[in-house]
Amino acid sequence: MADNREMKLDLLPEDCIVQILSFTSPHDASQLSLVSTMVRDAALSDLLWEKFLPFDYREIIKRFVLPIAFSSKKDLFLKLFKPLLIDGGSKSFSIDRRTSKKCYMLSARELSITWSTNPLYWCWKPLLHSRFPEGVELIMVCWLEIKGKINTRMLSPRTTYGAYLIVNLAGRAFGLDSLPSEVSVKVGEHESKGIVYLRHNNDNKRKQELEMVIMRHRVETLRSRVDRGGQEHVLCERDDGWLEIKLGEFYCDGVNDQQVTMCLREIKGEHLKGGLIIEGIELRPKLLY
Incomplete structure (x- = not known):
């Protein structure tokens, strides 16, 4: 038969x-x-x-x-499973191996980063193990705000996407986890929000405890200012040696041509922070299983 x-x-x-x-x-x-x-x-x-x-x-x-x-x-x-540079090297494109959907990464140069043109605050340089010619390292600021934008027409239709900020932490990193950073993804009138601590899992716990003893009252006061609505995301390790922060997710219906705005900000603490290294923002399909 x-x-x-x-x-x-x-x-x-x-x-x-x-x-x-x-x-x-x-x-x-x-x-x-x-x-x-x-x-x-x-x-x-x-x-x-x-x-x-x-x-x-x-x-x-x-x-x-x-x-x-x-x-x-x-x-x-x-x-196309391997990310390839497009648009003069400002973005990368690939196909997701598991879903066959489009993936993009916007390089740091494609992002809007407050004060990133001032060499006193940010340093643009080649990055080890990066797909892009250069990235940017935070020297020192009190106002951290990073935004990326992409149009839904570039993405695969009828697909839920996750947006991730791809970063690393320099050995001298400081002030990044005193307050949680607020993250968001907005498409049209819909906006998802969350918070994340820019802290590596391997951070020295003794150092964290000492900082909390010295600054406990100020840190607790500052954290009370943060809007904790939405999900709380964590800093995760990637296979390529970088870390990623989930900014949020959204649905691309393939019908409406809309702008997606992705953001991470920490502007309420007014304390100095540095040592954050930015490669870009990645958009990839969400796995449904």
């Missing part, structure tokens, strides 16, 4: 098999290529893998800083 089903499938035109496979995932299509020679040909065809690629992939390719060579649409799809 299994052979009969295989024979009937082989009798279908290749474009029909491609249409059937297009309703599966790239992973499933690759697995189904083992069923028969006809299915394998369909599973390797440019016609199928063009359906898996973003609908505007041709325009995206034109924005690459370096030309990308590929032998087939499947080869192109696989190469």
